[in-house]
Amino acid sequence: xxxxxxxxxxxxxxxxxxxxxxxxxxxxxxxxxxxxxxxxxxxxxxxxxxxxxxxxxxxxxxxxxxxxxxxxxxxxxxxxxxxxxxxxxxxxxxxxxxxxxxxxxxxxxxxxxxxxxxxxxxxxxxxxxxxxxxxxxxxxxxxxxxxxxxxxxxxxxxxxxxxxxxxxx
Amino acid sequence: xxxxxxxxxxxxxxxxxxxxxxxxxxxxxxxxxxxxxxxxxxxxxxxxxxxxxxxxxxxxxxxxxxxxxxxxxxxxxxxxxxxxxxxxxxxxxxxxxxxxxxxxxxxxxxxxxxxxxxxxxxxxxxxxxxxxxxxxxxxxxxxxxxxxxxxxxxxxxxxxxxxxxxxxxxxxxxxxxxxxxxxxxxxxxxxxxxxxxxxxxxxxxxxxxxxxxxxxxxxxxxxxxxxxxxxxxxxxxxxxxxxxxxxxxxxxxxxxxxxxxxxxxxxxxxxxxxxxxxxxxxxxxxxxxxxxxxxxxxxxxxxxxxxxxxxxxxxxxxxxxxxxxxxxxxxxxxxxxxxxxxxxxxxxxxxxxxxxxxxxxxxxxxxxxxxxxxxxxxxxxxxxxxxxxxxxxxxxxxxxxxxxxxxxxxxxxxxxxxxxxxxxxxxxxxxxxxxxxxxxxxxxxxxxxxxxxxxxxxxxxxxxxxxxxxxxxxxxxxxxxxxxxxxxxxxxxxxxxxxxxxxxxxxxxxxxxxxxxxxxxxxxxxxxxxxxxxxxxxxxxxxxxxxxxxxxxxxxxxxxxxxxxxxxxxxxxxxxxxxxxxxxxxxxxxxxxxxxx
Numbered sequence: 001x002x003x004x005x006x007x008x009x010x011x012x013x014x015x016x017x018x019x020x021x022x023x024x025x026x027x028x029x030x031x032x033x034x035x036x037x038x039x040x041x042x043x044x045x046x047x048x049x050x051x052x053x054x055x056x057x058x059x060x061x062x063x064x065x066x067x068x069x070x071x072x073x074x075x076x077x078x079x080x081x082x083x084x085x086x087x088x089x090x091x092x093x094x095x096x097x098x099x100x101x102x103x104x105x106x107x108x109x110x111x112x113x114x115x116x117x118x119x120x121x122x123x124x125x126x127x128x129x130x131x132x133x134x135x136x137x138x139x140x141x142x143x144x145x146x147x148x149x150x151x152x153x154x155x156x157x158x159x160x161x162x163x164x165x166x167x168x169x
Numbered sequence: 170x171x172x173x174x175x176x177x178x179x180x181x182x183x184x185x186x187x188x189x190x191x192x193x194x195x196x197x198x199x200x201x202x203x204x205x206x207x208x209x210x211x212x213x214x215x216x217x218x219x220x221x222x223x224x225x226x227x228x229x230x231x232x233x234x235x236x237x238x239x240x241x242x243x244x245x246x247x248x249x250x251x252x253x254x255x256x257x258x259x260x261x262x263x264x265x266x267x268x269x270x271x272x273x274x275x276x277x278x279x280x281x282x283x284x285x286x287x288x289x290x291x292x293x294x295x296x297x298x299x300x301x302x303x304x305x306x307x308x309x310x311x312x313x314x315x316x317x318x319x320x321x322x323x324x325x326x327x328x329x330x331x332x333x334x335x336x337x338x339x340x341x342x343x344x345x346x347x348x349x350x351x352x353x354x355x356x357x358x359x360x361x362x363x364x365x366x367x368x369x370x371x372x373x374x375x376x377x378x379x380x381x382x383x384x385x386x387x388x389x390x391x392x393x394x395x396x397x398x399x400x401x402x403x404x405x406x407x408x409x410x411x412x413x414x415x416x417x418x419x420x421x422x423x424x425x426x427x428x429x430x431x432x433x434x435x436x437x438x439x440x441x442x443x444x445x446x447x448x449x450x451x452x453x454x455x456x457x458x459x460x461x462x463x464x465x466x467x468x469x470x471x472x473x474x475x476x477x478x479x480x481x482x483x484x485x486x487x488x489x490x491x492x493x494x495x496x497x498x499x500x501x502x503x504x505x506x507x508x509x510x511x512x513x514x515x516x517x518x519x520x521x522x523x524x525x526x527x528x529x530x531x532x533x534x535x536x537x538x539x540x541x542x543x544x545x546x547x548x549x550x551x552x553x554x555x556x557x558x559x560x561x562x563x564x565x566x567x568x569x570x571x572x573x574x575x576x577x578x579x580x581x582x583x584x585x586x587x588x589x590x591x592x593x594x595x596x597x598x599x600x601x602x603x604x605x606x607x608x609x610x611x612x613x614x615x616x617x618x619x620x621x622x623x624x625x626x627x628x629x630x631x632x633x634x635x636x637x638x639x640x641x642x643x644x645x646x647x648x649x650x651x652x653x654x655x656x657x658x659x660x661x662x663x664x665x666x667x668x669x670x671x672x673x674x675x676x677x678x679x680x681x682x683x684x685x686x687x688x689x690x691x692x693x694x695x696x697x698x699x700x701x702x703x704x705x706x707x708x709x710x711x712x713x714x715x716x717x718x719x720x721x722x723x724x725x726x727x728x729x730x731x732x733x734x735x736x737x738x739x740x741x742x743x744x745x746x747x748x749x750x751x752x753x754x755x756x757x758x759x760x761x762x763x764x765x766x
Contacts, residue, residue, distance in 0.1 A: 034408065124409070
């Protein structure tokens with residue numbers, strides 16, 4: 001494990017130590033998985049094994065939980081996660097077209113990450129911003145009232161930002 | 170305050186005259202002169218306001234302050250206090266200052282708001298959700314104080330029962346009964362849960378309610394905690410709602426700092442605290458027993474009921490679960506009273522309901538209306554109708570558990586019963602408006618795609634049945650429908666409704682069954698003549714070049730399968746056996762020369 005990953009592991013261990021003190025500590029499993037995903041971006045196998053050992057919960061149960069919920073990623077994800085809202089309102093207003101454009105532009109299938117690890121393409125159930133359908137969410141940012149061209153423009157902005165040398169920060 | 174201009178209106182109808190409005194007018198003029206206010210204040214007489222039992226009536230504007238039963242002796246006080254010091258004389262104000270009125274006063278004259286009545290969302294858009302003082306200033310936590318100081322737990326439950334409030338999460342179970350069942354269980358350890366796992370695609374009431382007014386949810390839960398004897402509350406919210414989570418966290422911290430959460434709240438013996446637990450993207454977790462399993466750290470799968478959570482709930486203890494909107498209505502019921510709440514709504518469904526209106530309407534967004542409002546009022550009056558002059562086709566209520574209602578039901582007065590009778594459900598409040606450009610088969614397929622994917626897999630009818638229905642719908646929309654498919658869908662649908670374990674499965678066939686009932690001809694067209702009148706099912710479309718073609722070649726260049734042929738400046742042609750109906754030529758043509766049929 002790299003130094004950075006060790007740091008993250010330490011943070012996760014502290015979090016687990018904290019919840020272990022609480023009543024019904026087992027019930028915090030999902031919270032621990034959320035924390036792990038927040039730190040690592042996905043749920044790596046070795047992290048799960050450590051969670052199993054620390055919380056004394058069988059790995060099989062943890063994997064059962066992790067695979068049940070859509071929110072958890074079991075594979076590494078790209079730098080930006082694109083979630084295409086496929087809720088009813090977006091569907092009615094042309095989300096499929098937006099998704100098709102993204103698939104073509106990024107050359108990936110849903111759930112997969114581009115070769116350069118820049119984008120992961122996901123479908124989302126409903127992002128709850130139906131007033132501006134159809135929409136996508138890139139990381140925490142919402143882009144609404146999309147069509148094919150606007151979608152490609154947005155992707156290109158992210159590509160441009162990624163290609164530029166890091167300024168300031 | 171002398172520069173402030175006031176406009177006084179004195180009712181001069183027969184009843185008010187009888188009650189001495191003339192004498193009031195004289196007293197008023199005299200008093201204004203005494204304070205040298207005759208320039209700054211104008212006095213008008215009005216015709217009958219119709220509120221004769223409260224006469225004589227004096228209205229002070231700006232401010233819409235309505236004084237009733239005003240006597241000559243009150244005039245000096247009104248002038249001195251209100252007109253000089255700008256402090257309304259509260260004892261004389263006709264008090265129908267229900268919590269929702271505040272909203273109406275601010276927004277009531279805008280069409281979009283005019284027919285709305287906001288109870289659950291009363292503070293949304295008015296207060297700063299991250300500032301507890303804002304909430305406090307609008308009678309926030311006053312209901313909690315009232316319950317703790319003047320009511321016994323039994324009285325609180327009786328009030329909620331009497332109000333007729335029913336669960337806003339979808340099923341519409343009477344909230345008061347649920348409270349009573351939980352309160353009647355023995356044991357010190359009980360739980361109050363707020364279900365904020367809003368998973369219906371197209372619904373965002375709970376997110377907005379929490380983002381706009383998080384404290385009201387906390388207050389509702391606190392009141393319930395006191396009523397049923399619980400000391401712990403949990404809010405189960407979707408991880409996909411980061412802003413709502415942040416505001417809740419902030420609200421909880423602020424409430425603790427103000428002594429509104431924690432030990433000995435407001436100096437009483439009541440202690441209560443609230444914790445947030447995150448969901449992780451599983452639709453079925455909106456079902457209460459699945460939600461409990463998820464909080465316990467398991468896969469979110471439902472279990473058979475009874476026992477209901479009010480008996481055996483979280484960690485095996487009695488648990489009271491209500492939806493966000495239900496919680497937000499509680500403080501109003503306690504403050505304004507069950508009697509008032511009962512005046513809003515229909516015979517069986519009291520109060521208001523929040524709908525998230527989306528799809529093909531002008532004003533998409535959140536709408537809170539009294540029960541009994543018609544679908545037409547919501548779609549046309551409040552939401553401004555359908556854009557582009559297109560024709561209304563259907564409205565889908567209740568999300569993946571609900572149904573599609575055609576035009577004939579537009580004048581249905583909405584309540585739990587009427588929607589069920591029409592073949593849909595209230596659900597959590599999603600409302601999607603569909604126009605002639607949407608295909609009902611695709612829409613049904615869309616919902617089934619959702620439910621078969623979200624089925625937790627525990628019981629066979631839901632796990633296998635929804636998949637088979639989805640397959641049949643897929644083949645119909647791809648032009649491979651067979652005779653008997655419609656009957657098969659109906660048989661499967663009814664079987665799944667009857668034999669599934671939880672609400673997800675029991676309601677999963679609704680979108681298909683209701684579209685079959687109301688739009689059967691569209692299914693028949695897809696199967697028999699392989700056409701989709703909305704032009705949405707790609708496999709059933711064909712593209713042809715019409716006489717507007719100038720031979721520019723744009724379509725030929727974009728076609729990914731070389732299905733367009735033609736020479737420059739001559740009319741082109743689409744080879745139907747090669748065409749994959751991707752529609753790119755249609756989008757590329759600048760001359761409207763490609764016909765989609």
